Amino acid sequence: DGGITQSPKYLFRKEGQNVTLSCEQNLNHDAMYWYRQDPGQGLRLIYYSQIVNDFQKGDIAEGYSVSREKKESFPLTVTSAQKNPTAFYLCASSIPGLQETQYFGPGTRLLVL
């Protein structure tokens, strides 16, 4: 089955620690996106990538980093510079130019110990 997978489902971060969230898709989509959702709020764009080896900052990129070495993978690293990382992180993908929506993964919930 085609889809987007995110791991882990829950992630705990200690103070000063970098953690990496995984996002993999087998939909052959060119574009991939990372969003952050805080409780009771909408989604805010962290980073997005429209093609391999290229990515752009979204609205809240500070304290985060990404890489896009493979078409199917777009990992997000939450660095120690992100002082308030507790949130629900959603990865999405799409095919630019087609009349299709973005498809979302199941999400990773990040908590700070």
Add this chain to the structure above:
Amino acid sequence: ELKVEQNPLFLSMQEGKNYTIYCNYSTTSDRLYWYRQDPGKSLESLFVLLSNGAVKQEGRLMASLDTKARLSTLHITAAVHDLSATYFCAVELASGSRLTFGEGTQLTVNP
């Protein structure tokens, strides 16, 4: 800067009733999406609206887009409890570009 506003943010309604959720946006666009989110879950795509006057219907939900008014509506007909969820609209300025989301409308349908 594109801004997307939804209202109401909270909606409590009785089963069998009709209601409309509104999504206003600040910059010209003819690409708007509606999503549903259940508590603790990811987003599920409901509708893709890609032109002025577009209307899509699925079950008790109908979405429309008026690009001149920069307004989309999500109409709920004869609500049932299973429709309880948070509904988001999102606007895309150009194909393949980023989405900007509204704050979401938390819908509760009471028996």
